[in-house]
Every structure is written in structure tokens, then in C-alpha cells.
Amino acid sequence: MEIRSEQNNGRLSLFPEGDMTIYHAAELMPVLLDALKQSDRIELDLSKVCELDTSGVQLLMLMKREAVAAGKSLKLSGHSAAVLEVFELLGLGGWFGDPQLLPAGVLGLGGSAI
Amino acid sequence: MSLDLSDALQTFFEEARGLLEDMESSLLSLEAEPDDAEVINAVFRAAHTIKGSAGLFGLNDIVAFTHKAENVLDRVRNGDVALNEGLIGLLLACRDHIAGLLDFAVDERTMDAGARSQGMALAAQLDLCLDDKKAGADADADSASARLPTTTEAQLQSAGGGPLTEDTWHISVRFGLDVLRGGMDPLSFLRYLGRLGEIVHLTTLADALPTAAAMEPEACYLGFEIRLQGDTSKAQIENVFEFVRDDCDLHILPPGSKLADFLGLIGALPEDNTRLGELLVACGALTAHELEETLAVQECEVGRETLVQPLGEILIQRQMVQPELVDAALSKQKDARSRQAQEAKFIRVHADKLDSLINLVGELVISGSGVGLMAKRNKDVALLESVSGMARLVEKIRDGAMHLRMVEIGETFNRFRRVVRDVSKEIGKDIELIIEGENTELDKTVVEKIGDPLTHLMRNAMDHGIESAELRASRGKPVKGTLKLNAFHAAGGIVIEVSDDGGGLNRERILAKAREKGLIADNGADMPDGEVWKLIFEAGFSTAEQVSNLSGRGVGMDVVRSNIEALRGTVDIESHAGVGSTFRIRLPLTLAIINGFLMSVGDGHFVVPLDMVQECMELDPARNPQRDYLNLRGEVLPLLRLKDHYGIKERLRRKEQQGLNGRAARRQNVVVVNSAGRKAGLVVDELKGQFQAVIKPLGSIFTKVRGIAGSTILGSGEVALVLEVPALLSEAAQERVAPVAQV
Numbered sequence: 065m066e067i068r069s070e071q072n073n074g075r076l077s078l079f080p081e082g083d084m085t086i087y088h089a090a091e092l093m094p095v096l097l098d099a100l101k102q103s104d105r106i107e108l109d110l111s112k113v114c115e116l117d118t119s120g121v122q123l124l125m126l127m128k129r130e131a132v133a134a135g136k137s138l139k140l141s142g143h144s145a146a147v148l149e150v151f152e153l154l155g156l157g158g159w160f161g162d163p164q165l166l167p168a169g170v171l172g173l174g175g176s177a178i
Numbered sequence: 179m180s181l182d183l184s185d186a187l188q189t190f191f192e193e194a195r196g197l198l199e200d201m202e203s204s205l206l207s208l209e210a211e212p213d214d215a216e217v218i219n220a221v222f223r224a225a226h227t228i229k230g231s232a233g234l235f236g237l238n239d240i241v242a243f244t245h246k247a248e249n250v251l252d253r254v255r256n257g258d259v260a261l262n263e264g265l266i267g268l269l270l271a272c273r274d275h276i277a278g279l280l281d282f283a284v285d286e287r288t289m290d291a292g293a294r295s296q297g298m299a300l301a302a303q304l305d306l307c308l309d310d311k312k313a314g315a316d317a318d319a320d321s322a323s324a325r326l327p328t329t330t331e332a333q334l335q336s337a338g339g340g341p342l343t344e345d346t347w348h349i350s351v352r353f354g355l356d357v358l359r360g361g362m363d364p365l366s367f368l369r370y371l372g373r374l375g376e377i378v379h380l381t382t383l384a385d386a387l388p389t390a391a392a393m394e395p396e397a398c399y400l401g402f403e404i405r406l407q408g409d410t411s412k413a414q415i416e417n418v419f420e421f422v423r424d425d426c427d428l429h430i431l432p433p434g435s436k437l438a439d440f441l442g443l444i445g446a447l448p449e450d451n452t453r454l455g456e457l458l459v460a461c462g463a464l465t466a467h468e469l470e471e472t473l474a475v476q477e478c479e480v481g482r483e484t485l486v487q488p489l490g491e492i493l494i495q496r497q498m499v500q501p502e503l504v505d506a507a508l509s510k511q512k513d514a515r516s517r518q519a520q521e522a523k524f525i526r527v528h529a530d531k532l533d534s535l536i537n538l539v540g541e542l543v544i545s546g547s548g549v550g551l552m553a554k555r556n557k558d559v560a561l562l563e564s565v566s567g568m569a570r571l572v573e574k575i576r577d578g579a580m581h582l583r584m585v586e587i588g589e590t591f592n593r594f595r596r597v598v599r600d601v602s603k604e605i606g607k608d609i610e611l612i613i614e615g616e617n618t619e620l621d622k623t624v625v626e627k628i629g630d631p632l633t634h635l636m637r638n639a640m641d642h643g644i645e646s647a648e649l650r651a652s653r654g655k656p657v658k659g660t661l662k663l664n665a666f667h668a669a670g671g672i673v674i675e676v677s678d679d680g681g682g683l684n685r686e687r688i689l690a691k692a693r694e695k696g697l698i699a700d701n702g703a704d705m706p707d708g709e710v711w712k713l714i715f716e717a718g719f720s721t722a723e724q725v726s727n728l729s730g731r732g733v734g735m736d737v738v739r740s741n742i743e744a745l746r747g748t749v750d751i752e753s754h755a756g757v758g759s760t761f762r763i764r765l766p767l768t769l770a771i772i773n774g775f776l777m778s779v780g781d782g783h784f785v786v787p788l789d790m791v792q793e794c795m796e797l798d799p800a801r802n803p804q805r806d807y808l809n810l811r812g813e814v815l816p817l818l819r820l821k822d823h824y825g826i827k828e829r830l831r832r833k834e835q836q837g838l839n840g841r842a843a844r845r846q847n848v849v850v851v852n853s854a855g856r857k858a859g860l861v862v863d864e865l866k867g868q869f870q871a872v873i874k875p876l877g878s879i880f881t882k883v884r885g886i887a888g889s890t891i892l893g894s895g896e897v898a899l900v901l902e903v904p905a906l907l908s909e910a911a912q913e914r915v916a917p918v919a920q921v
Contacts, residue, residue, distance in 0.1 A: 086358050089395035097390050117363045118353075118398055125384045126393055153368055154382040154402070 067095050076103035081112035084120030092120075096127050104136045111142035116150045128160055190231050191284055197224040198277050199593070205270050206595045212261040221269070222251040228276065230421055232283075233361045239289055240279045243297050246304045247272045252417060253308065265307060270596070272300050346378060346433055347408075348440075349415060350447055352386070352401035354425035359396055362421055368402065371418050375408015401427075529622070532582050539572075539579040540872035546572045547870065547893030573870065585625050587665050587674070588616030593629070594636055598661060601640050608647065608658045609640055615665035620672045624745060624765055628674065631741040635676045635761050636661065638735070643680035643759055653756060655679065668764075668790075671747075671887070671902075677760035683753040688713055711751035715739040748905075764904070774871035774890070776898060777849060777862040780826040783898035784862070785871045785890055790851045790903050794865055797846040808848070808859065815850065818910050819861040851903050858907050873900050884909050 065088040068079040078099055084092060099106055108127070113120075124140070131138035140162040143151065151157050201224040204217045211217070225248045232240035247269065254261050275297055282289055289297070349371075353364045371377065383401035387393065406415070415430050416423070429446060431439050546569055553561040591613045602609040644650075644659035651657055664675040685707065692698045692713045698705070715735050742749050745765055753759035774785035797808070807816050820826070848859040871890040876883065885906035890898050 086363070086396055089358075093393070093395040117358075118365050118400060119358050119395060121365075121382075122384070122387060122393075122399055123395065125382075126387055126390060129384070129387065130390050150365060153365065153372070153377075153380065155380045156382055159382065 065092065067092075069099065071103075074103065075105040075107055077107045077109060079109045079112060083115040084113050084123065085115055085117040086119045089119040089123060092123055093126075096123060097130070100127060100130055100134070100136065100138075105139075106131065106136065107139045107141055109142045110140055110147045111144050113144045113147050116147050121150060121154065121156070124160070125156075187235055190235060191280065194228050194231065194280055195277075197228055198273055198280070199589075200224050201273050202270065202596055203592050205266055205273065206599060208261055209263065209266050209599070212266075215255075218251070218255050218261065222248065222255050225251055225276075226420070233421070235283075236361060237279075237283050239297075240276060240283065243272075243279060243301065244276055246301050247276070250304050250307050256413070259307070268300070268303055268307070272304070275300055347375070347404075347406040347410070347415065348431040348443075349404040349406055350401070350427075350429040350443060351404070351419065352383075352427040352447070353398045353422065354427075355394075355397040355399070357398040357422050357425050360422075360425065364398060364400060364402075364422075367418055367422065368404070371404065371406065371415070374410040374414055374418065375406045377404060378407050379403075379405040527582075529583075532579075536579050536583060539576050540874075542572055543576055543870050543872050544891050544893065548895070549893075551893040576870070581619070583621055584619035585622045586616060587618050587620060587625055587628075587672075588613070590625055590629055590632070591616050591663050591665070594632070594663060597633060597636055598640065601637060605641060606646075607640065607644055609644060610658055610660050612660060612662045613664075614662065618665040618667060618672060620665075620765070624672075627741065627745055628763070628765070631738040631763070632663075632674070632676065634735070634738045636663075639676060639678040639680065639759070639761075643678040643682075645681050649681075668904075672765050674763045674765070675760055676763075677758060679758040682755040682757055682759050683711055683714070683751065684755070685710055692716075707753070708750065711753055714751075715749070772871050772873060772900075774869045774900065775849070776866040776869035776871075776892075777847070777860075778864045778866060779820045779824070779862045782824065782826055783866075783892060783896060784820065785869060785898050785900045786849065786851060786860070786903055787900075788868060792850040792852050792857070794850070795848050797848045797861060810850065810857075810859075813857075815848075815857060815859045817848065817859045817861050818907070821861070821863075823906075823910060856904075856907055858903075858910075860901075871898070871900060 065080070065082040065084070068081070070077040070079070076099055078096070080092070082088070108124075128138050140160055151160075201221050204221045204224070208214065208217050208221070225244050229241055229244040229248055232244065250265075251269070253259055254265070259265075275293070278293055279289065279297070282293065351364075357364060368377075368380070381403040383403065384399065386399040386401060388399070393399075412430050412432060416428070419426060419428050427447075429443050431443060546565075550562075550565045550569060553565045594613075595611055598609055598611040639661055640659075644661070645653070645655075647657045650659065660679045662675070662677045664677070666673055688710055689698070689705075692710075695716070697713055697716055715738065739749060742763055742765070747763055747765035749761060749763045751759060751761055773788040775788045775791045776783060776785050778784070805817070806819075807814050809815070845863075847862055847865050849862060849865070850857060850859050869892075873888040873890055875888050876886065880886070885902055887900045887902035890900055892898055
């Protein structure tokens with residue numbers, strides 16, 4: 065599990081790579097929370113996430129909630145297939161409110177707004 | 179996670195092996211009675227527990243495979259499909275595969291290609307079963323749904339509130355904090371739930387998610403409200419969550435539940451009522467109007483019902499559960515409780531501790547009899563009385579201590595049901611296994627070591643002993659062959675018999691083979707049968723004309739013999755052509771405390787096991803001058819004069835001459851012993867009566883001494899020899915034959 069980060073015009077982009085699962089939850093959490101402190105605008109690129117489990121989902125939800133509470137913006141983007149599958153299963157697309165690009169072959173945006 | 183799981187892992191391996199054994203014996207008994215729900219349940223539980231525990235340790239291969247087997251078992255358990263012979267065979271193969279996977283896990287290896295392909299083949303077969311069953315399940319569900327509406331309507335009238343007509347289940351689940359740490363991912367349950375029907379709506383609840391500071395990344399905080407549409411049952415849905423049943427808060431409302439039910443649900447869930455209400459509306463479970471109505475009737479509704487009725491009835495009345503489900507739940511609870519009780523019944527104790535306890539008890543018995551002797555000598559009546567009281571207690575402690583180490587041989591025997599089943603299938607013979615004396619207890623170490631030799635004997639008996647069906651028919655025997663395993667205690671030892679009703683050993687063929695191998699010099703025509711049979715235990719001896727998969731390579735029987743001899747046991751064979759053979763293994767109890775009968779010859783003391791003693795009588799020297807037999811109520815009773823046999827006579831005479839021990843010489847007694855149907859009289863000087871003998875093995879120098887099972891220490895500190903009567907008698911018989919042959 066590696067997280068690359070990029071600063072770009074005040075926007076902090078994070079690129080987690082690998083599995084966001086229980087095995088990495090403990091190391092992931094401080095990194096993600098730290099990122100929240102660093103910037104007001106954060107983008108989380110999920111395109112390299114191979115596996116997402118409940119603990120990963122919880123972390124994402126926690127981040128989103130903390131961001132909203134602090135009046136910051138957290139944007140999830142580039143949902144990988146694994147992430148999409150879990151969001152679809154849990155009906156979380158609307159919860160995060162980010163546009164999800166469905167895999168090739170399906171047109172339009174997934175995840176209805178609330 | 180940095181937890182050290184290695185200890186727990188060992189426990190898991192042990193338990194899993196135990197469970198697999200249970201599973202095997204259950205499956206085998208299902209072959210005879212395929213409808214026994216208890217046993218089917220036992221098999222299911224075994225698979226289920228293995229899967230659950232394997233999941234904890236991240237043994238994913240085992241989890242994945244066992245899960246498939248468990249699915250099939252679940253269908254069987256629900257009666258969706260009848261258990262037939264083919265399915266039992268498949269399940270047995272699955273059991274073996276799980277055992278194999280377990281071995282890989284023990285060695286910390288990953289599955290090899292062979293195991294992988296075998297697993298895939300089995301999984302494919304299991305899937306096939308599931309498909310078959312699905313058709314049956316659908317049919318069941320149809321009839322169930324046809325039944326349901328009438329009851330629904332009847333109940334609705336009385337309970338009031340508007341019915342919810344949608345055919346959709348509502349499931350509320352809140353996972354416990356430890357679910358993730360337990361190695362289980364709620365997502366997988368949800369995915370699995372999706373296979374029962376269509377998840378129409380799913381709302382993820384993160385209300386329990388704490389603040390960033392308080393959040394533990396490895397705890398689980400999520401809850402879900404799920405609308406599931408499909409032909410399924412409450413039990414099936416519950417089964418999905420079975421693994422986390424104790425660790426999650428699960429509520430299931432069947433289709434057509436009334437508003438009151440949702441009311442109950444709202445009350446039962448941790449979140450704020452209004453928030454929940456909105457959620458249910460969002461899920462489509464309720465309409466906004468219904469929610470209002472529900473919240474309005476909340477108070478009186480709940481208050482009234484809980485006051486007068488037990489919970490179960492309310493649940494039924496509210497149609498939350500079907501009556502049979504309440505019964506099932508109750509019996510499940512009872513089950514769980516009895517299982518806990520059973521777990522509490524066993525303690526793991528290191529064998530060394532038991533050994534030292536038994537040693538101490540042995541010493542206690544000896545010193546106890548020392549005290550008794552002193553009391554007798556001093557003629558102290560009060561002391562004698564308390565000594566006899568103590569002796570009784572010591573006896574009880576002795577029995578208890580001995581039992582700690584003893585295990586019933588039945589477990590070992592039952593393993594052979596599988597062996598017999600597999601072998602008989604393989605070689606195409608119909609063979610029935612009869613087990614007797616499975617309650618016979620013997621030392622745990624002996625039980626562990628006797629398994630291999632027994633397996634060899636059984637396989638030999640099945641492969642070579644029992645004839646093919648055609649041959650049996652032509653010989654006028656029942657086509658079904660019989661193999662018998664029997665165990666019983668005899669003379670301070672245990673006898674294990676393996677008998678078959680096959681063709682018996684072929685004397686000519688054995689002799690021919692023995693000549694060919696150079697084991698005997700002459701043609702062996704005058705060799706007694708017993709000697710001939712013993713030849714088959716020679717290394718490299720095999721008379722099978724065809725080497726089969728099972729036996730016939732000539733490595734089995736000498737291994738059998740050396741294994742048994744390593745346990746200081748003997749094996750002998752009784753065989754009759756065309757009738758069958760019996761292999762009789764006698765094992766001594768290396769360390770034991772027996773009820774003995776003490777007698778003395780000259781100044782030597784001897785003990786025979788009390789249960790071999792039939793009677794005692796005085797030997798009238800006038801009527802029986804130095805004869806080696808006597809007339810016991812019309813029967814000829816051979817006599818064995820221990821004095822002569824052990825050469826005690828000389829010493830005695832010297833003492834007699836010195837006038838020291840004259841009385842004993844004048845009056846002799848006969849102790850009639852019975853061993854394996856042979857009767858004999860032991861001529862001794864003095865009878866001393868019953869005696870608790872702690873048998874101590876003789877040193878290795880004396881291992882070649884026949885007829886003596888061990889020694890014991892008397893209360894006076896003197897040593898007495900424990901006679902091994904069967905060996906003693908056969909040795910005496912040989913001695914007597916030998917001089918005649920020489921003449």
C-alpha cells in the first residue's frame with residue numbers, strides 16, 4: 065500500500081495504490097487524516113485501488129464526514145472497478161456525491177444524487 | 179496484525195482434526211440412516227466450525243472450499259435434497275480434501291497443483307449438487323408462497339394496521355466492532371445475500387462511526403438497511419449472517435410485515451427513531467403516511483403487548499417469525515448450551531502430569547498396604563478399622579487415576595468403518611464391519627500405536643481373506659463378507675481380535691512360499707498349524723498371487739508383528755480353511771494396578787489377576803502323589819507346580835531341613851485359573867488372598883522372560899511377581915512336549 069501525493073494550486077491529490085483493506089487500515093488512517101489537515105481541497109484518486117473492504121469504506125466515509133465538518137472539500141475520483149463494485153453494493157455513490165465514471169461500455173454517470 | 183496466533187493455530191489444527199473425524203463418522207452413519215437430522219446437523223456444524231475458525235487464521239483455501247461443502251450441507255439440512263450414497267461419497271471426498279488442505283496449512287505450504295485441481299473437481303461436483311437442489315428449492319418456495327397469503331390475511335385482521343403488500347424482505351443489520359478483526363468482511367455477507375435474491379435497496383449507516391480521534395481503523399462501525407426481493411426464507415437469510423450471528427444485531431422482517439413490526443424494529447435499533455423512520459421511507463419499506471401512523475400508535479402498542487405475552491408469542495403474532503422458526507431457535511439455543519457444557523467437560527492435561535499422578539497413586543497403594551500390614555501385626559483393632567476405610571478410598575483414587583489415562587478403543591475402531599467402506603468399494607467386495615467391545619479401555623499411548631498394525635490386518639483380511647462374491651456364493655456362504663473387530667480385557671491385558679469369515683489361510687501355499695524364501699529347511703509337513711501361520715509374519719513374505727493396491731507387497735505383516743512386539747504384545751492366528759481366520763493381538767498393560775490374588779511358594783510371592791482365578795482348593799497329598807493332573811469334578815485339570823517350574827524347590831528343601839518352613843511344605847493348595855478357555859491348576863504353598871497389585875514393568879533385561887507380566891511390591895516391602903497366565907501355560911505346555919519329542 066503506497067500513497068503518492070501531489071500539491072497542485074492548493075489542491076492536494078492523493079493516489080492510494082493497492083489494497084484498502086483491514087490489513088492496511090491502521091497505516092492508512094493517519095496518512096489520510098493528515099492529508100485533511102494539510103489542505104482545504106483534497107482529491108482522492110481511487111483508480112489504483114485494487115481491493116476495498118469494509119474498513120476501507122469506513123475510512124473513506126470518515127474522511128468525507130470530517131471534511132464536511134471542517135468545511136473542506138473532499139473529492140473522490142477515478143473509482144477503480146473494485147471501488148465501484150463496493151459503492152454499488154453499499155449504495156454509497158450518492159453518499160459521497162462524486163461523479164463515478166462507469167467502466168467502458170456503459171454510458172452516463174453512475175450513482176444518483178440524493 | 180501483530181497478534182501471536184501460533185498457539186491458537188495449533189489448537190485450531192487439533193480441533194479441526196477432531197471435527198473432521200466426527201464428520202467422517204457422522205457421514206458413515208448417514209450411509210445407514212440418511213434421514214437422521216441430528217447427524218446431518220452434526221456434519222454441517224463440523225464444516226461450519228472449521229470454516230469459521232479457518233477464516234480467523236486467514237486460511238483462505240480452507241475457507242473457500244469448506245464454504246462450498248457447507249452450502250451443499252445446508253441444502254441437505256433444509257431437506258432440499260435427499261442424501262444419497264453418491265452425495266455421501268462426494269462429501270467424504272470433500273472431508274478428505276479439507277484434511278489435505280489442513281495438512282498444507284500445518285506445514286505452512288501452499289496448495290500444490292494436484293490438490294488444487296482435486297479441489298476444483300470436487301467444487302464443481304458440489305456446484306452441480308447445488309444446481310440440482312435449486313430446482314427443488316424453487317418448487318418448495320412456490321408451495322410455501324402459496325401457503326403464506328392465507329395466514330397473512332388472517333393475522334392482519336386481528337393485529338390492525340395496514341398491511342404492506344410488497345413481496346420484499348427487510349433486513350436491518352448492525353455489525354459488531356470486532357467483526358473485521360475476526361477476519362470477516364461484512365461486504366462478503368452482503369454479496370452473499372445478493373445471491374438469495376435481488377437487493378432492491380441498500381442503505382449504509384455510518385451513524386456509529388466515531389470521530390477521527392476515537393476511531394479505531396480495524397473496528398467495524400457500519401450498519402445496513404437492506405430491502406431484499408426474492409423467494410427465500412428467514413432461516414436462509416439468517417444463515418447468511420450465521421458467522422457473525424453473535425457479533426451483529428440482525429433484524430429480519432418478512433414480506434408483508436405489518437406496520438407494527440416496523441415499529442418494533444425502529445424501537446430495537448440503536449439509531450434515533452425519527453432518523454430510522456426516514457431511512458425506512460427512503461428504503462421504500464414504508465410510505466411517509468405509514469410512518470406517521472406508526473409513530474402515533476407506538477406507545478400503547480408496545481406497552482400492551484409486552485405486558486401480557488412472552489416474547490416468542492409476540493414475535494409469532496406479529497408474524498416476525500414463523501412458529502417452527504421459534505422452535506428451531508429454541509432447540510438451537512439448547513444445542514449451543516449443551517455444546518458449551520460439553521466443552522466444559524474436557525480439560526487438556528499434559529500426559530506427563532497424569533503419569534506422575536499415577537505413579538504417586540501406585541506408591542500410595544503400596545504404602546497403604548504397608549500400614550495395613552503393621553496394623554495387623556500389632557493387632558490394633560481401631561487402627562485396622564481406619565486402615566480399611568483408607569484402603570477403600572485409596573482404591574477409589576486408584577480407579578479414578580487409572581481411568582484418566584484410559585481411553586475407549588471405540589474411537590480407533592470407528593476409524594475403520596471408513597477404511598472398510600473405502601476398501602470394499604475399491605476391490606468390489608461387499609463387506610460388513612462388526613465392532614464389538616468398543617467400550618474396552620486401554621492406555622492412550624497403546625491406543626495410538628495400535629492403529630497402524632490394525633489397519634494392515636484389516637486390509638489384509640479384506641483383500642486376501644474374504645473371497646470374491648462368486649466364490650462365496652459357490653461355497654454356500656452369504657455373499658456379504660463379514661469382518662469383525664473385537665476387544666476385551668483378559669488377564670491384566672487387552673485382547674484385540676480381527677476376524678473375517680473368508681477362506682482362511684492356505685497352509686500349502688504358505689509352506690511352499692516359505693520353502694522358496696528359505697525360511698524352512700524341510701517340507702514342513704509335520705509343522706503344527708500355529709507355527710505355519712506364524713511364517714506369514716516373516717519379513718518379505720507374501721502369498722498373494724496378485725499384488726493389489728492395498729496389500730500383497732509383503733511389507734505389511736512383518737511391520738504388524740514388529741509394531742505389536744514394540745508394545746510388548748503378541749499376535750497369534752487361528753485359521754480354518756473355508757471358515758475364516760482370526761488374528762488375535764494380546765497387549766499387556768505396561769503400567770496398571772490390578773485386583774490380584776496373592777499366593778506364595780516357598781519364600782517367593784506370586785500374583786495372578788483375580789478375575790482369572792476360578793476357585794481354590796486344597797491339594798490332598800495322599801490322593802495326588804506327584805501327579806501332574808487331578809480330577810476336578812470329572813474333568814481333567816492339568817497341574818503346574820510353580821515350585822518346580824521356577825526351581826524354588828531346592829531352596830525350600832534346604833530350609834525345611836533347617837526346620838524353618840516345614841508347615842508350608844506339608845499342605846499345598848491348587849489355584850484353578852482360566853485363561854482363554856484353558857483351565858489349569860497352579861500348585862502353590864500358601865494362599866494369601868486378594869491383593870491390590872501395582873504392576874511395575876520388569877527391567878529390559880527381563881523382557882525375554884515369558885510368563886511374568888511384571889512385578890509388584892508388597893506392603894512388607896517384598897517383591898512379588900505378577901504371572902502372565904496365558905504365556906505361562908503355553909510355555910509349560912511346550913516344556914512338557916519337548917522332553918517327549920526328544921525321547
